[in-house]
Amino acid sequence: PIAHIAANHQLLSCIKDSIPFVDHSTLNLDGATWQWSFPGGTPATSTVRDPVVYYGKEGTYDVSLTVTNPTGSSSQTMKDFVTVINQCDVDPFPGLALQLDGTDNYVRIPNIPLDPNHVTFTAWVRPSGIQAEYSAIIMDKEIAAGINFRPGNEIGYHWPGGEWWWSSGLIAPADEWSHVALVATKDSIRVYLNGIGRTHTIDLDPIAWSTILVGTYRNWSDRYVKGAIDEVCIYNRALTQAEIRASMHLTKSGNDPGLEVYYQFNESSGLAMDKAHKYHGEIFGNAPRIKSTAPVAEGSSSRKQVTGPGTFDFEEAGVEMTFPATGTYPDGEVVVSRLEWYPDQQPDCVIDTTQVYWVINNYGTEGSFSMLDKIRFNDFPADPYSTQTPSGYELFTRPFNATGQTWSNSLCQASQAQASPGGYLLFDQQTNITGFGQFIAGNAVVYRQAGICVGDSLLIHGIYQDTPGSYVDSFQAQTGCDSVRVTELSVDLPPAQPDITLSGTDSLTSSVSGTGYQWLLDGEILATEEGQTISVWQNGTYQVVVYNGGCPSDTSAAYFYDMTAIRPSGDPHAIRIFPNPSDGIFQVDIPNREGKELSIILFDYLGQEVLSGNTINSLDLRGYPKGVYFLMIKHDKRVYSRKLILI
Numbered sequence: 196p197i198a199h200i201a202a203n204h205q206l207l208s209c210i211k212d213s214i215p216f217v218d219h220s221t222l223n224l225d226g227a228t229w230q231w232s233f234p235g236g237t238p239a240t241s242t243v244r245d246p247v248v249y250y251g252k253e254g255t256y257d258v259s260l261t262v263t264n265p266t267g268s269s270s271q272t273m274k275d276f277v278t279v280i281n282q283c284d285v286d287p288f289p290g291l292a293l294q295l296d297g298t299d300n301y302v303r304i305p306n307i308p309l310d311p312n313h314v315t316f317t318a319w320v321r322p323s324g325i326q327a328e329y330s331a332i333i334m335d336k337e338i339a340a341g342i343n344f345r346p347g348n349e350i351g352y353h354w355p356g357g358e359w360w361w362s363s364g365l366i367a368p369a370d371e372w373s374h375v376a377l378v379a380t381k382d383s384i385r386v387y388l389n390g391i392g393r394t395h396t397i398d399l400d401p402i403a404w405s406t407i408l409v410g411t412y413r414n415w416s417d418r419y420v421k422g423a424i425d426e427v428c429i430y431n432r433a434l435t436q437a438e439i440r441a442s443m444h445l446t447k448s449g450n451d452p453g454l455e456v457y458y459q460f461n462e463s464s465g466l467a468m469d470k471a472h473k474y475h476g477e478i479f480g481n482a483p484r485i486k487s488t489a490p491v492a493e494g495s496s497s498r499k500q501v502t503g504p505g506t507f508d509f510e511e512a513g514v515e516m517t518f519p520a521t522g523t524y525p526d527g528e529v530v531v532s533r534l535e536w537y538p539d540q541q542p543d544c545v546i547d548t549t550q551v552y553w554v555i556n557n558y559g560t561e562g563s564f565s566m567l568d569k570i571r572f573n574d575f576p577a578d579p580y581s582t583q584t585p586s587g588y589e590l591f592t593r594p595f596n597a598t599g600q601t602w603s604n605s606l607c608q609a610s611q612a613q614a615s616p617g618g619y620l621l622f623d624q625q626t627n628i629t630g631f632g633q634f635i636a637g638n639a640v641v642y643r644q645a646g647i648c649v650g651d652s653l654l655i656h657g658i659y660q661d662t663p664g665s666y667v668d669s670f671q672a673q674t675g676c677d678s679v680r681v682t683e684l685s686v687d688l689p690p691a692q693p694d695i696t697l698s699g700t701d702s703l704t705s706s707v708s709g710t711g712y713q714w715l716l717d718g719e720i721l722a723t724e725e726g727q728t729i730s731v732w733q734n735g736t737y738q739v740v741v742y743n744g745g746c747p748s749d750t751s752a753a754y755f756y757d758m759t760a761i762r763p764s765g766d767p768h769a770i771r772i773f774p775n776p777s778d779g780i781f782q783v784d785i786p787n788r789e790g791k792e793l794s795i796i797l798f799d800y801l802g803q804e805v806l807s808g809n810t811i812n813s814l815d816l817r818g819y820p821k822g823v824y825f826l827m828i829k830h831d832k833r834v835y836s837r838k839l840i841l842i
Contacts, residue, residue: 196222198262198271205276208466209283210251211473218244220262220269232259236277250279282461282468285449287493288536289425290461291484292319295410297327297421300482302409302467305474307429307455311401315430315453316342317376317439318409319489322422324369329353330420331412332375333427337405339413342377342386344420350375350386353412356400357384363393372489372596374443378433389596390440390530390556409458409476425487427467429456441496444532444554447471460484488598490554490633492536501525501559513573514553517623519565527559529631538635542591542602545637549576554595555631563630569623572636577618580642580683585612587638587679590622595632602635609636639679646685648746655682662686689746693739695754700836701827703737703754704728711742715750731756732796732827770828772814776840779817785830797839798825816841 199219207214218229231241235256236248250256255275262269295301316333326344331353334341338355345351350365365388367373376387381401385394409427412418426446432453447457449470457471463484467476497509503524506517512531518524532554553572570590581587588609591602606628611621620636647653652661656668666682693707705712705727714724715738721729731737736755741748771784785793797806797814800823806814816824816839824839 196220196227196262196264196267196269198260198269200258200260200271200273200276202258202276205278207250207277207279208281208462209468209473209475210249210253210279210281211283211469213247213249214277215247216245216258218260218262220260222262222264222269223266225264227262227264230261230263250277253279253281255279283449283470283473285446285457285470286459286461287446289487289489289491289539290459291463292321292423292425292487292489293410293458293460293467293478294423294483294485295420296480296482297323297330297419298480299419300478300480301411301414301419302427302458302476302478302482304407304409304429304456304476306406307404307474308431309402309404309429309455310431311403312381312399313379313431313433314402315376315378315428315432315434315439317374317426317428317430317434317443319372319374319425319491320367320420320422321372321424321489322348322367322369322420324421326420326422327417329359329412330418331408331410332420332424333377333407333409333429334412335402335405336408336413338402340379340402340404341407342375343412343418350388352377352384352386352395354379354384354399355402357397358395361395363388363395365391365393372598376434376439376443378439380433385436387436387439390436390443390558392436392439410482423485423487425460425489426491427456427458427460428454431455437498440528440530440556440558441498441532444490444492444494444534445496446491446493460487486539488539490534490538490596492534494532494534494536496530496532498528498530500527501529502527512553513575514555515571515573517568517570519568522565523561524564525557525559525631526561527557529559530556532556538633539598540600540602542635542637543600545589545591545635545639549636551576552633552635554633556595557631565629567626567628569621570626570628571619571621573619575615575618575620575636577612577614577620578638578642579614580644581638582612582614582618583642585609585620588612588620588636589639590626590628591635591637592628593633597633605639642681642683644683644685646687646744646746649686649688653684655684656680660684685744687744687746690741690743690748692749693741693751695737695739695751697754697756698728701731702728703731703739703756705739705741705751707741707748709741709743709748713740713742713747715739734798734825770830770835770837772826772837772839775837776842777816778842779815781814781816781839783811783813783828785811785828794829796827798827800824814839 201217201219203215233248256277258276259272328346331343340354348367353359363386378385383396385392410420430453454471456474458467469475495511497511499507504518504520508515509531512533514531538552586608589605593601607622607626609620652659655666663686668680690707690709693705698704714721717735736753739751794809821841826837828835
C-alpha cells in the first residue's frame with residue numbers, strides 16, 4: 196500500500212467547524228486498517244477511513260496516516276497540513292457592515308432547525324433612500340416568511356396564514372441606522388422599529404423552514420434591499436419587548452439563549468461567519484463590507500419606568516439621573532445602554548475621550564421633559580490628572596442613531612470627577628438635558644506630565660521649554676469651541692556619580708540611591724539587575740548608572756570582582772576542601788548540610804563556568820586541564836569561594 200492523506204479543505208476559518216479527512220491511499224481494501232494521528236485535534240487519533248476532526252484553537256497542525264493490509268503497511272506525515280484562523284469569536288465593536296446594492300446582493304443562510312411557531316429576527320439596517328416595495332430584510336426563500344419593507348420604508352412582514360398588507364405604521368428613515376425586529380408566535384406577529392413594537396394578532400401557519408435569505412425577497416429581481424445591514428440575529432424563540440430593547444445596542448455573547456445565527460460581517464471577504472453556531476452565510480453579488488457606524492458595541496443595559504421626580508439608578512449601565520421635583524417627565528420606560536467602545540466620531544470640541552459612551556432611549560409618552568437636575572456616570576475611566584480640573588470634562592449629545600459630526604455643543608461641565616478605580620463624573624450645574632439620545636463625556640482640557648534633565652529642553656506647543664511649570668495651549672474647532680492641552684513640565688537633577696562597594700561575599704551595592712539603576716558587566720547591560728544591590732556570580736568589571744526619573748548619573752568607576760579575593764566568613768563550621776593542590780580528586784567537607792540548600796559552580800581562571808551541581812562530597816577533576824580553578828558554593832543562604840589548584 197501507499198499512504199496518501201487528503202482533506203476537503205486545509206484551512207479552517209472558525210474553530211466551530213470541522214475538517215473531513217479523506218483517505219486517498221493506494222491499497223487493497225480487503226483486511227485494510229487505518230491509523231490516523233491528529234496532534235492538537237479532536238479526536239487526536241482515529242481508525243476510521245475518513246475521519247472528521249475539530250481543532251479548538253488557532254495554529255498549524257501536522258497529520259499522520261498509517262495504512263496496513265495483509266501485504267504490508269505505509270505511512271505518511273504532512274507537516275503543517277491544517278491551518279486554523281478563528282473568525283468566529285464575537286467582536287466587541289461594530290467593525291464592518293454589509294453593503295447591498297439593491298440589484299443582486301444578498302446572503303444565503305444554510306437550513307436552520309428553527310421552531311415552526313416561535314422565532315425572532317433582528318438586524319440593524321441603514322436603507323439607502325426609499326426601498327423597493329416588499330424588498331426583504333430577512334426572509335425564508337421557499338415559504339416566504341420574514342420581515343420586509345412595505346411601501347415608503349414601512350416595516351412589515353410576510354407569513355403563511357398572515358396578511359402581507361397589514362400596516363405597522365413604523366417607518367424606517369432613509370439613510371439612517373434603525374434597529375428592526377420581527378417576533379412570531381402561533382397567534383401573532385410583532386414587528387419593532389428601534390424598540391417600538393406593533394402587534395398583528397392573527398393565527399399563523401407553522402413553518403417548515405428552508406433556506407433563509409438576507410437582503411432579498413426570494414431572489415425576485417425587483418425586491419432587493421439597497422443599503423447597509425449589520426448585526427443580523429436569528430433566534431429559535433420569541434424575544435420579549437424588554438429583551439429587544441435591552442439588547443439592541445449591544446453585541447451578543449454568541450451563546451445567548453436561543454440564538455441560532457449571528458452575523459457581524461467583520462470579515463474582510465468571504466463567508467459571513469456565524470458567531471453563534473456554524474451556519475455561515477454565503478454572500479452573493481460581490482457585496483462589499485464597509486465601515487459600520489451603527490451604535491452597537493459590547494456593554495450593558497438597564498431599564499426603568501420614569502413617571503415622576505427623584506433619582507433613578509440605572510445601575511447595570513452605570514448611570515444615575517435626577518429629575519426635578521415638579522415638571523414634565525418621560526412617563527414611561529427609559530433604557531440606558533453603556534457601550535464600551537468609541538462612537539464613529541467624537542465631538543469637535545474634544546481632544547480626548549475614553550472608550551465608553553451611552554445611548555439612552557426614551558419610550559415614554561413625553562419625548563421632551565423638564566431639565567435633569569443632575570446626571571452621574573459611574574465606572575468612568577477618568578484620567579487622574581484630568582480630575583484635578585473636573586470642569587475640563589464636558590457632556591455632548593446627539594440623536595440615538597446619529598452618526599458623523601452631529602454632536603451638540605457642550606451641554607454642561609462636570610462639577611466632580613474621580614479617577615479609576617471607582618471613577619465617576621457628576622454633572623449637576625445646569626445640565627441642559629431635556630431629551631435623550633447618545634451621550635459622550637469628553638475632556639476639553641487634557642493634562643500630561645513630562646520630565647527633562649537639567650540642561651535639556653522639550654518641544655511644547657511649538658516652543659522648546661527648559662523651565663519647570665505648566666504650559667497651556669488652546670485649539671479652536673470649526674464650531675468655534677476651544678480645547679486646551681496642559682503640559683506639566685518637571686526638570687530633574689541627575690544623581691551624583693555612584694561608587695560600588697562589596698556587601699558580604701557576593702553582593703555589590705551602589706552608594707547612591709535613585710528611582711532606577713542600570714548595571715553593567717564588562718561593558719554589557721545586565722538586563723535582569725535593576726536594584727541598588729545585586730548578587731554576583733561571575734568575575735568581571737562591574738559598573739552602575741543611577742537614575743532620578745529619566746536623568747542618569749555619570750557611570751560609576753569600574754569595580755573588579757574577583758572570587759579569589761573573597762575570604763571565608765569565619766564560621767567555625769566553614770567548608771573545607773582537601774587536598775589542595777591535588778592531582779585530580781578534591782574532598783569536600785560541608786558540615787550540617789542535611790536538609791539545607793546546596794549548589795556549586797566551578798569556574799576556570801578565565802571566569803568560564805565548567806561544572807555545576809547541587810550535591811557534592813568530592814570533586815573529580817581528572818581529565819581537566821591543569822591550572823587554577825575557582826569553586827563557589829552556596830550553602831544554607833551563605834556563599835563560600837575557594838581557589839583550587841589542579842596539578
